[in-house]
Amino acid sequence: MDDQQFRQLLQYLGFSWRGYRKVRKGVIKRIRRHMHQLGCQNIATYLYKLEKSHGARAECERLMTVSISRFFRDRKLWQILQMEILPGLIETHRQKIFVWSAGCASGEEVYSLKILWDALKESIPHLQELEITATDLNPVYLERGMAGVYPSSSLKEVPEQFRSAYFHTKKSMELYEIKPSLKKGIIWQTQHLLSGPPGSLFHLIFLRNNLLTYYQDGFKKPAFSKVINQLSASGFLIIGSHERLPFERTDLVPYGSLSYVFKKRGG
Numbered sequence: 103m104d105d106q107q108f109r110q111l112l113q114y115l116g117f118s119w120r121g122y123r124k125v126r127k128g129v130i131k132r133i134r135r136h137m138h139q140l141g142c143q144n145i146a147t148y149l150y151k152l153e154k155s156h157g158a159r160a161e162c163e164r165l166m167t168v169s170i171s172r173f174f175r176d177r178k179l180w181q182i183l184q185m186e187i188l189p190g191l192i193e194t195h196r197q198k199i200f201v202w203s204a205g206c207a208s209g210e211e212v213y214s215l216k217i218l219w220d221a222l223k224e225s226i227p228h229l230q231e232l233e234i235t236a237t238d239l240n241p242v243y244l245e246r247g248m249a250g251v252y253p254s255s256s257l258k259e260v261p262e263q264f265r266s267a268y269f270h271t272k273k274s275m276e277l278y279e280i281k282p283s284l285k286k287g288i289i290w291q292t293q294h295l296l297s298g299p300p301g302s303l304f305h306l307i308f309l310r311n312n313l314l315t316y317y318q319d320g321f322k323k324p325a326f327s328k329v330i331n332q333l334s335a336s337g338f339l340i341i342g343s344h345e346r347l348p349f350e351r352t353d354l355v356p357y358g359s360l361s362y363v364f365k366k367r368g369g
Contacts, residue, residue: 103130103137107145114149115163116296121316125168132165163294167240168316169207173214173252174259176343182358184218187338189226191305194336198231202304204295204329205312206236209247209288210256215308216284217268235300237293244290250280296325303334311342323348330354335368 103111108130112119122129140158142148152159174180191199203212212234219232238244254276257265269278293300295313309329313322326348333339339354341347341362347354354364 116321171207171210172256173210200304201234201306203236203308206238208243212236235289237291299332305337308340314345337366339364
């Protein structure tokens, strides 16, 4: 499969060349193996197989998923979450706080939030319950998230006080396991971002480096609208630091100095 054939596949699936350009080599290798398993010698035969077989298409879309993540990615964001956004949500919503991590990959983002939440217990007594719905199209990533075991490279931005408090090393010093208590209150769920959001209203939604990066406008715009409809009034939306909203929404207001954090009007 060359780049031209890969572009054909992207067009068929509704994906963006711009989004996949830098990560395409690894994705193409996986797709080549899938083509070989299905006995497809060329892209035309492969696309025909995807059209006729729901299972083949689902597997292809799973193979197209990209997992590039680490704990506390975009450090400034997590500082603002710790100092401003989370304390504000805690003050405003006295009951349970609901969060959706959309396209959660292997759970680094999910556990980063759990670490911050647990650390807030030192300064905020009687902290309410936090429930995180963590969704991804790829069940392999979700299994990794549920296991909570990560290579040292994923922890390179974790502050030392958090590393010692919330991780312990496995037999190999290259692997770290998350503190078991942090696994509570997380709902791991296989979900396609184009199929509609899970659950009801969320106070905080992470939509980072997935829908807005990898899909064409015709697909991501309606899906994005569904996501925002599940964001509560005065709730927060966080997208990737290099992403932009697919269209202007008057109910989303930029928050602070970060161009990728938004607060929903109302409430």
